[in-house]
Amino acid sequence: EGVNPQEYTLIKLRVKEIPEAWDLEDTPVFLVAATLRPETMYGQTNCFVLPEGQYGLFRTKEGEIFVCSQRSALNMYYQDILEEKENSTSPRCLMSLSGQELVGLPLEAPLCQYSTIHVLPMFTISMSKGTGVVTSVPAEAPDDYICLRDWKTRANWRDQYNVKEEWCVPFEVQEILTFDGDGEDEASFASAPAVCEQMKIGSHREKDKLAAAKKEVYQKGFYSGIMNVGAYKGQKVADVKAKIKEDLIEKGEALAYFE
Numbered sequence: 579e580g581v582n583p584q585e586y587t588l589i590k591l592r593v594k595e596i597p598e599a600w601d602l603e604d605t606p607v608f609l610v611a612a613t614l615r616p617e618t619m620y621g622q623t624n625c626f627v628l629p630e631g632q633y634g635l636f637r638t639k640e641g642e643i644f645v646c647s648q649r650s651a652l653n654m655y656y657q658d659i660l661e662e663k664e665n666s667t668s669p670r671c672l673m674s675l676s677g678q679e680l681v682g683l684p685l686e687a688p689l690c691q692y693s694t695i696h697v698l699p700m701f702t703i704s705m706s707k708g709t710g711v712v713t714s715v716p717a718e719a720p721d722d723y724i725c726l727r728d729w730k731t732r733a734n735w736r737d738q739y740n741v742k743e744e745w746c747v748p749f750e751v752q753e754i755l756t757f758d759g760d761g762e763d764e765a766s767f768a769s770a771p772a773v774c775e776q777m778k779i780g781s782h783r784e785k786d787k788l789a790a791a792k793k794e795v796y797q798k799g800f801y802s803g804i805m806n807v808g809a810y811k812g813q814k815v816a817d818v819k820a821k822i823k824e825d826l827i828e829k830g831e832a833l834a835y836f837e
């Protein structure tokens with residue numbers, strides 16, 4: 579962790595069918611995903627967790643339940659997001675779960691074009707960054723694009739990790755940004771799928787190639803991207819990013835988080 583705190587937006591992904599074993603009845607439960615790109619949430623197709631990662635259920639001050647890493651729960655406790663516990667320096671974990679136990683859960687995600695998306699595994703998630711939960715926007719994030727493509731195309735991986743075809747195959751990359759005056763070619767060149775295909779990235783385990791792709795897509799998206807969907811359609815990403823974040827926070831669908 580560096581000297582300058584990084585501010586993330588935590589996106590609240592509501593669990594649509596709460597497993598009975600969690601014994602929570604009607605309490606609202608959310609997987610919380612840390613993102614630097616709240617303006618891309620229109621393009622969500624799924625969510626990712628680390629199968630061997632340890633996650634926990636934690637109660638917030640508002641009486642909701644968040645699913646996230648233990649480490650991020652401690653940060654949230656100090657940031658006054660989680661329920662206070664008297665004479666304690668750490669939050670209470672209601673239940674501990676592996677990422678694999680979250681795979682397949684149906685979620686409702688803010689701004690998402692699909693009414694239900696699912697949790698899939700991603701092997702490159704770091705449990706010491708964000709919440710350990712990553713929401714997936716394949717149009718703008720090379721990691722997300724390649725990982726979703728892995729689950730769509732690799733039946734043997736799906737069998738091994740209990741991933742159903744219908745959790746990944748039907749979900750299309752949504753064109754959420756366009757690029758100023760450049761016409762179609764430039765726009766499609768800057769998208770994550772185009773950059774990844776051009777770089778011939780074979781699987782989401784190819785971290786170095788993905789880091790290079792990420793840099794290219796990110797710069798282009800932030801500095802020349804124009805919203806192609808939603809309330810700010812036609813406006814520059816750089817001008818509306820903060821507003822989209824504030825709108826989500828105001829609606830109770832996201833919150834600011836630092837680390």
Ligand code: A2H
Nearest residue numbers: 612613614615618703704707708710712713714715718719
């Ligand atoms: B971003 P930074 Cl559209 N492990 O959100 C691996 N990756 C993680 C993570 C973890 N524990 N927690 C968050 N992330 C991802 C959207 C997005 C992101 C787009 C484009 C680029 C992008 C949708 N996924 O990130 O190391 C999250 O993915 C490019 C950097 O703190 C989060 O933002 O800089 C980003 O990495 C945070 O990475």
